[in-house]
Amino acid sequence: MDLKGKVVVVTGGAQGIGRAIADMLAAAGARLALFDVNATALESAGAAYRQGGTAVSTHVVNVADEAAVEQAMDAVVAAHGRLDGLVNNAGILRDALLIKVKDGEVTGRMSLDQWRAVIDVNLTGVFLCGRAAAERMIRLGNGGVIVGISSISRHGNAGQSNYSAAKAGVAALTIVWARELARYGIRTGAIAPGFVATEILHNMKPEALEKALVPIPLKRLGEASEIAHGVRFIFENDFFTGRCLDIDGGLRV
Numbered sequence: 001m002d003l004k005g006k007v008v009v010v011t012g013g014a015q016g017i018g019r020a021i022a023d024m025l026a027a028a029g030a031r032l033a034l035f036d037v038n039a040t041a042l043e044s045a046g047a048a049y050r051q052g053g054t055a056v057s058t059h060v061v062n063v064a065d066e067a068a069v070e071q072a073m074d075a076v077v078a079a080h081g082r083l084d085g086l087v088n089n090a091g092i093l094r095d096a097l098l099i100k101v102k103d104g105e106v107t108g109r110m111s112l113d114q115w116r117a118v119i120d121v122n123l124t125g126v127f128l129c130g131r132a133a134a135e136r137m138i139r140l141g142n143g144g145v146i147v148g149i150s151s152i153s154r155h156g157n158a159g160q161s162n163y164s165a166a167k168a169g170v171a172a173l174t175i176v177w178a179r180e181l182a183r184y185g186i187r188t189g190a191i192a193p194g195f196v197a198t199e200i201l202h203n204m205k206p207e208a209l210e211k212a213l214v215p216i217p218l219k220r221l222g223e224a225s226e227i228a229h230g231v232r233f234i235f236e237n238d239f240f241t242g243r244c245l246d247i248d249g250g251l252r253v
Contacts, residue, residue, distance in 0.1 A: 122163065
């Protein structure tokens with residue numbers, strides 16, 4: 001896909017990795033529709049893109065809210081006249097051990113609220129946005145690309161039952177949708193980042209961060225722009241579909 005003039009929705013697009021993805025797409029000439037729950041960040045991002053000459057619409061959306069997603073996707077089509085891509089980036093963390101034990105006694109466990117919060121945003125949100133985008137792409141008849149942000153944690157990471165399950169689901173949906181939607185000219189792909197230099201990791205204690213780098217062959221954190229570059233590759237390579245790219249510095253080899 002030549003991104004010039006194409007309209008791409010980026011969820012969680014006002015900050016972090018989502019903002020880096022939006023930057024990369026804008027640099028390639030895409031028009032942006034940013035979904036985020038942070039209205040202040042959305043306003044700031046929208047103003048910056050407009051000042052730089054990128055056509056952009058901003059939408060305050062909770063991706064786990066079916067009605068809100070449907071309304072926002074309709075608003076995108078109304079504002080831009082087309083819909084060519086979706087990057088399902090929005091996600092949250094609510095880490096906890098399944099069962100926490102101290103001195104042989106159970107002292108805690110992952111709560112149902114922690115489980116549901118992550119599944120609702122990181123998996124159900126991907127489903128809702130993917131379904132809404134695919135429906136409109138089919139009706140408009142121009143095909144499109146749907147990209148999910150999975151994680152190295154999809155292989156299983158202690159303390160992340162909820163997050164690992166959701167990110168494994170994102171990878172699985174990528175395969176399913178590739179098979180279902182190819183007939184309509186819609187491709188899919190996913191990116192599985194390893195440790196990326198985001199605000200969360202920057203706030204880690206230095207000793208904890210140093211320990212996290214030990215098993216990474218490249219001995220550094222990834223940059224958000226490097227994740228964004230993978231997303232751009234998926235959009236621009238028309239023979240790519242149904243696969244998940246690991247961008248993790250060789251952490252899982």
